[in-house]
Amino acid sequence: MKKLRELIRLYQIGKTLLEYGLDELIPARLQIWPARMARSSLFWLKNRHPDLSRAHRIRLAFEQLGPVFIKFGQMLSTRRDLLPPDIAQELALLQDRVPPFPGQLAQLQIEASLGAPINELFDDFAITPLASASIAQVHTARLKTGQEIVIKVIRPDIEKTIDADVSLMQTLARLVARFAPARTQRLRPEAVVEEYRKTLFDELNLLREAANAIQLRRNFEGSGTLYVPEIYSDYCRENVLVMERIYGIPVSDIAALKANGTNMKLLAERGVEVFFTQVFRDSFFHADMHPGNIFVSYQHPQDPQWIGIDCGIVGTLNKDDKRYLADNFLAFFNRDYRKVAELHVESGWVPADTKIEEFESAIRTVLEPIFEKPLSEISFGHVLLNLFNTARRFNMAVQPQLVLLQKTLLYVEGVGRQLYPQLDLWKTAKPFLEEWMQQQVGYKAVINAMKEKAPFWAEKLPELPELVYDALRQAKAQHQQVQGLYYQFARHDKEQGKGRFLLAMGATLLLAGTLLLAMDKNQWAFSALVLALVSWWLGWRKISR
Numbered sequence: 001m002k003k004l005r006e007l008i009r010l011y012q013i014g015k016t017l018l019e020y021g022l023d024e025l026i027p028a029r030l031q032i033w034p035a036r037m038a039r040s041s042l043f044w045l046k047n048r049h050p051d052l053s054r055a056h057r058i059r060l061a062f063e064q065l066g067p068v069f070i071k072f073g074q075m076l077s078t079r080r081d082l083l084p085p086d087i088a089q090e091l092a093l094l095q096d097r098v099p100p101f102p103g104q105l106a107q108l109q110i111e112a113s114l115g116a117p118i119n120e121l122f123d124d125f126a127i128t129p130l131a132s133a134s135i136a137q138v139h140t141a142r143l144k145t146g147q148e149i150v151i152k153v154i155r156p157d158i159e160k161t162i163d164a165d166v167s168l169m170q171t172l173a174r175l176v177a178r179f180a181p182a183r184t185q186r187l188r189p190e191a192v193v194e195e196y197r198k199t200l201f202d203e204l205n206l207l208r209e210a211a212n213a214i215q216l217r218r219n220f221e222g223s224g225t226l227y228v229p230e231i232y233s234d235y236c237r238e239n240v241l242v243m244e245r246i247y248g249i250p251v252s253d254i255a256a257l258k259a260n261g262t263n264m265k266l267l268a269e270r271g272v273e274v275f276f277t278q279v280f281r282d283s284f285f286h287a288d289m290h291p292g293n294i295f296v297s298y299q300h301p302q303d304p305q306w307i308g309i310d311c312g313i314v315g316t317l318n319k320d321d322k323r324y325l326a327d328n329f330l331a332f333f334n335r336d337y338r339k340v341a342e343l344h345v346e347s348g349w350v351p352a353d354t355k356i357e358e359f360e361s362a363i364r365t366v367l368e369p370i371f372e373k374p375l376s377e378i379s380f381g382h383v384l385l386n387l388f389n390t391a392r393r394f395n396m397a398v399q400p401q402l403v404l405l406q407k408t409l410l411y412v413e414g415v416g417r418q419l420y421p422q423l424d425l426w427k428t429a430k431p432f433l434e435e436w437m438q439q440q441v442g443y444k445a446v447i448n449a450m451k452e453k454a455p456f457w458a459e460k461l462p463e464l465p466e467l468v469y470d471a472l473r474q475a476k477a478q479h480q481q482v483q484g485l486y487y488q489f490a491r492h493d494k495e496q497g498k499g500r501f502l503l504a505m506g507a508t509l510l511l512a513g514t515l516l517l518a519m520d521k522n523q524w525a526f527s528a529l530v531l532a533l534v535s536w537w538l539g540w541r542k543i544s545r
């Protein structure tokens with residue numbers, strides 16, 4: 001049955017790709033005869049849109065193929081290092097336009113997951129969804145306490161669709177890897193599909209999103225700059241998420257923001273600030289900042305507050321990532337491109353046999369023009385994007401967290417500029433960068449390292465006298481043991497010495513006895529030989545002890 005479904009889906013995908021003429025994109029040298037024959041046998045499936053550009057046809061085909069392909073296309077659109085610019089630009093236009101599924105199905109799923117009828121769980125459950133996206137749908141309701149909430153429900157059957165589509169994508173990726181060997185290494189189609197599969201399955205687990213939202217909310221507890229709605233964990237399951245309902249102005253609705261009297265300059269600056277705080281202070285950042293996920297509070301527009309929802313994708317940075325960023329930014333601002341190149345080799349980001357001069361010159365080519373602009377216009381997202389793209393050409397393995405950071409940074413800077421075109425990114429970022437650099441590479445790094453170890457020592461401190469006493473007692477016991485061993489050894493050595501002396505004496509007596517025998521002094525000879533035997537016997541006993 002599963003196989004039949006896969007075959008039907010395979011036909012649908014093939015049909016869509018052929019009807020958008022995407023087979024024409026396969027280079028002529030790869031159009032081997034079995035492929036050509038297979039194509040001609042599907043003669044009724046013709047390119048129905050020959051007048052459209054290739055990029056446009058790709059986008060339409062992805063849209064027709066449904067959510068898995070739409071999201072895949074959206075992900076690919078950010079990989080401008082992999083795709084020609086026209087295709088990347090077109091894929092960025094992919095819209096998540098998916099019809100909602102019946103509210104009754106959502107209700108059934110909520111009841112099955114939470115184990116009670118909807119009326120016992122919530123009041124005013126709205127059967128018509130508030131919003132619907134490719135993976136989940138959102139309904140409104142109230143908790144029994146009266147609190148307004150939204151309930152996010154995973155699309156029924158989406159797991160099966162993802163499974164089927166992704167396994168077909170994997171087959172396709174394997175084929176591409178096999179038949180396009182020269183470009184394979186750089187494109188790494190199998191790895192790209194695998195990365196995508198993981199992202200999709202992560203998004204399917206709403207408990208993960210709930211945990212992320214709780215963490216982000218805790219990080220900004222009491223902050224006037226970012227509000228994260230409360231999660232009601234008691235009602236959260238893998239496929240159901242319940243959280244406080246928020247009312248805000250979508251960030252893309254500039255007219256509404258202005259009509260509400262928002263201080264746009266402050267809002268833009270705070271956007272960048274909030275992001276930098278997440279990255280540099282918490283090393284935990286919201287990484288799915290599309291316009292549907294960021295809002296601005298209606299309240300106190302002169303002192304604007306951001307609202308963030310949908311923490312399905314977050315980025316975290318470890319110590320090495322932070323160190324890498326700090327060192328590179330520092331070298332970049334000193335325009336020391338050789339240092340940037342060396343840092344990449346030293347940390348193992350690019351292979352050890354990379355030609356430093358070539359790498360340095362490539363970095364200089366892309367980064368130097370950025371310095372042509374006034375500092376206020378420097379985009380950190382652009383710096384990182386150019387750096388990563390160059391490093392990738394020199395075989396830097398993709399660092400997903402850093403790529404996530406760079407993409408989000410670019411997006412945040414873009415939104416900031418849209419809200420307030422004169423936004424001085426440098427001025428906004430500088431205090432964060434300075435403070436953080438000090439923490440990563442300055443004297444504060446040492447203090448921080450000590451602080452990090454402090455809890456360990458604080459924990460051990462009360463045990464210290466006991467530990468010292470134990471150590472001294474152990475040392476004394478060991479000293480006595482060593483002394484004992486030494487005496488034993490000395491005695492043994494002395495015995496061995498005596499033994500060796502007796503053996504030597506035995507040998508001498510044996511020699512003397514033999515000589516006396518030769519001189520016919522038999523009596524003396526006999527005594528010497530007896531003494532030799534006695535002496536050997538004694539000597540042997542001492543040595544073998």
Ligand SMILES: Nc1ncnc2c1ncn2[C@@H]1O[C@H](COP(=O)(O)OP(=O)(O)OP(=O)(O)O)[C@@H](O)[C@H]1O
Nearest residue numbers: 131133134135136138150229244245246292309310
């Ligand atoms: N707490 C909330 N309060 C009010 N509206 C909300 C809330 N959470 C979500 N929504 C609405 O539902 C929409 C979809 O929510 P969300 O982004 O969490 O779902 P999603 O399935 O992950 O969507 P996407 O695929 O676009 O990321 C939001 O754009 C917003 O309009």
